[in-house]
Amino acid sequence: DTVLTQSPALAVSPGERVSISCRASEGVNSYMHWYQQKPGQQPKLLIYKASNLASGVPARFSGSGSGTDFTLTIDPVEADDTATYFCQQSWNDPYTFGAGTKLELK
Amino acid sequence: EVQLVESGGGLVQPGRSLKLSCAASGFTFSNYYMAWVRQAPTKGLEWVASITNSGGSTYYRDSVKGRFTISRDNAKSTLYLQMDSLRSEDTATYYCTRRVYYGYYFDYWGQGVMVTVSS
Numbered sequence: 001d002t003v004l005t006q007s008p009a010l011a012v013s014p015g016e017r018v019s020i021s022c023r024a025s026e027g028v029n030s031y032m033h034w035y036q037q038k039p040g041q042q043p044k045l046l047i048y049k050a051s052n053l054a055s056g057v058p059a060r061f062s063g064s065g066s067g068t069d070f071t072l073t074i075d076p077v078e079a080d081d082t083a084t085y086f087c088q089q090s091w092n093d094p095y096t097f098g099a100g101t102k103l104e105l106k
Numbered sequence: 107e108v109q110l111v112e113s114g115g116g117l118v119q120p121g122r123s124l125k126l127s128c129a130a131s132g133f134t135f136s137n138y139y140m141a142w143v144r145q146a147p148t149k150g151l152e153w154v155a156s157i158t159n160s161g162g163s164t165y166y167r168d169s170v171k172g173r174f175t176i177s178r179d180n181a182k183s184t185l186y187l188q189m190d191s192l193r194s195e196d197t198a199t200y201y202c203t204r205r206v207y208y209g210y211y212f213d214y215w216g217q218g219v220m221v222t223v224s225s
Contacts, residue, residue, distance in 0.1 A: 033211040035151075042201055042215040043151065049209050086151055090210030094167050097151040 002026050004087050004098035011104045017075035020101045022087035024068045031091035032070045034063055037100070038083045046085075047072060079105055108132040108214045110202045115219035118192055128185040128202030128216055135183035136160075139205040141212065142176060142187050144198035152198075155187065156205060169195075192223045 003025040012018045022032065030050040035043040045054040047063035050070060062073045074081055082105050087098040114126040126142070141156040155176040156165045164176050175188040185202055199220050203212035 031210060033209070035212075042217050043212075044215070045211065045213050048206070048211045048213070054213065088151070088211065093165075095153040095210065097153070099150045
């Protein structure tokens, strides 16, 4: 299976820019997607196919990358962005998710 | 507004069965592939199974093949997951998701239903 590696946690101050990385163990073309999950809630789609903003998602969120290295950027970070962020690939079977990056606000 | 509402979860003993349902509304259910994704307590997300819009083809992760069955009733706009021979490692919150055909990502998620497998 394709393993997606994310850093476990990040802490930033409101107003700053944060980049969350996701590295795939093998190429996934541009089929990398990002989700936000707040405590006690279901995941929410943020970015699809590496760089496309999902409907209703603020333009503070952006995505980039291709192949094996991908980045989710939030700029500027707001207090409401406290959550865990998961990447997911759908190029190789089975679809796999990263373990998630927990974003905390200072 | 797209809504996915799961039901049928609960506590079940190892080796027993459980059937989850997901009632969909706010979109043309028969036009979309659907999937189940689960999340073990304090763990990450794991794709479980997918089904085509017609129900003609189904896909499973290896660990549930032969034990779980995904199905749908387009007339009732409902997705199902029949889970047999349950194991402790199946304990998780199960999410019903709508899968986008061309991108193979999940654009809407239900609130989730908890399944606990324990004696």
